[in-house]
Structures are given as C-alpha cells and as structure tokens.
Amino acid sequence: xxxxxxxxxxxxxxxxxxxxxxxxxxxxxxxxxxxxxxxxxxxxxxxxxxxxxxxxxxxxxxxxxxxxxxxxxxxxxxxxxxxxxxxxxxxxxxxxxxxxxxxxxxxxxxxxxxxxxxxxxxxxxxxxxxxxxxxxxxxxxxxxxxxxxxxxxxxxxxxxxxxxxxxxxxxx
Numbered sequence: 409x410x411x412x413x414x415x416x417x418x419x420x421x422x423x424x425x426x427x428x429x430x431x432x433x434x435x436x437x438x439x440x441x442x443x444x445x446x447x448x449x450x451x452x453x454x455x456x457x458x459x460x461x462x463x464x465x466x467x468x469x470x471x472x473x474x475x476x477x478x479x480x481x482x483x484x485x486x487x488x489x490x491x492x493x494x495x496x497x498x499x500x501x502x503x504x505x506x507x508x509x510x511x512x513x514x515x516x517x518x519x520x521x522x523x524x525x526x527x528x529x530x531x532x533x534x535x536x537x538x539x540x541x542x543x544x545x546x547x548x549x550x551x552x553x554x555x556x557x558x559x560x561x562x563x564x565x566x567x568x569x570x571x572x573x574x575x576x577x578x579x580x
Contacts (some may be wrong), residue, residue, distance in 0.1 A: 421471055421568040427487050428467035430563060431460045435537070447545060450538040451512055452501040457555055459494030465486045481571040484538065488567030495560035501553035504540045511540035 438457055441447045470483035502512035543551050 417576070423567075424467045424470040424474075427463060427563070427567060427570075428471070428483070431463040431467065435460050435464070437506045441545070449515060450540040450542070452504065452553070453538075456494060456497050456501065456553065459490040459497070459560070462490045462577055466490065474507045474565065484567050484571050488564045489562035491560045491567060495557055495564060498531055498553045498557035501540065501573055502551070505543055505551055505553060509542060526535055 435457060438449070438453075438460075442449055466483045466487045470480045470487075473479040473483065501511075503509050546550050
C-alpha cells in the first residue's frame with residue numbers, strides 16, 4: 409500500500425525557527441541597548457543572556473534533526489527548560505532591583521581585550537561599576553528584567569506546548 413502513513417514523516421520547522429528568531433532578536437535588542445543606547449549591563453543582565461545563547465544552539469540543532477521527530481521535539485522541550493531557567497534569573501534580578509533581597513557582591517562586568525596584566529589593571533580601574541539594583545531603563549514602570557521575566561515565561565510555555573500542538577505535527 410502506498411498510503412501516506414508508510415512514508416517517513418517529519419515535524420514542521422516552524423516552532424524551532426520561531427524560537428531561533430525570537431532568541432536572536434532578543435539578543436540583538438540586548439546588544440542594541442548595550443552598544444547603541446550605551447546601557448551598560450550588570451552581571452545579572454549578562455547572566456540573563458546565557459539561556460538565549462543556549463536556545464539559539466538548541467533550536468538550530470532541532471532544525472537539523474527534523475527527520476528525527478523525537479530528537480527535534482526533545483530539543484524544543486530543552487529550549488523550554490532554558491527559558492524557564494532564564495525566567496528564574498530574571499525573577500532574581502527583579503528582586504534585586506526591587507530590593508527584596510541582596511544581589512551578588514560582584515555586580516559589574518568587564519569585557520577585556522588586555523594584552524598584559526598592566527593593561528588589565530588599568531581597564532579594571534577605569535571600568536564603571538554597574539550595580540544590579542540600579543534601574544537603567546523603565547517603560548510605564550516596567551524594567552528590562554521584568555520584561556525578560558514575562559517574555560521568558562511565555563517562551564517557556566510555548567516551547568512546552570509546541571511539540572504537542574498542530575504546529576509540530578508531522579507532515580510529508
């Protein structure tokens with residue numbers, strides 16, 4: 409029988425592609441805020457980027473494994489886990505900004521291009537300290553970590569629902 413059930417099926421690329429583009433766009437916005445708008449990130453801001461880097465890789469590998477639906481779906485679920493971890497980091501940062509609890513002792517970041525110890529020391533001394541409890545940007549009373557918290561939760565839910573949705577169902 410030549411029915412469609414006998415042919416190998418693969419899941420749609422749309423969820424993984426959407427997740428990849430959302431992560432790339434989020435990181436693009438963070439780099440825009442840092443390098444164009446000159447908002448220096450604190451340590452927690454930099455930590456909040458790590459799940460997005462992870463998701464970029466996971467979504468890309470998921471796209472490469474579309475012919476193996478189990479692997480592709482598992483990778484989408486792992487993207488959801490990464491976004492949930494990102495939501496946890498963002499929640500911690502919101503708590504630090506709202507003074508619900510103390511932040512980390514080292515609350516600044518340095519991206520060094522120093523060639524020797526003397527150059528590194530000069531950069532460290534000249535580097536502005538970016539406090540994690542300082543609010544750099546607000547829109548209608550909402551800070552960047554708060555936006556990231558809700559965004560990460562929404563993306564985690566999407567990633568946990570997408571593999572079982574019509575969007576991820578197999579097609580020829």
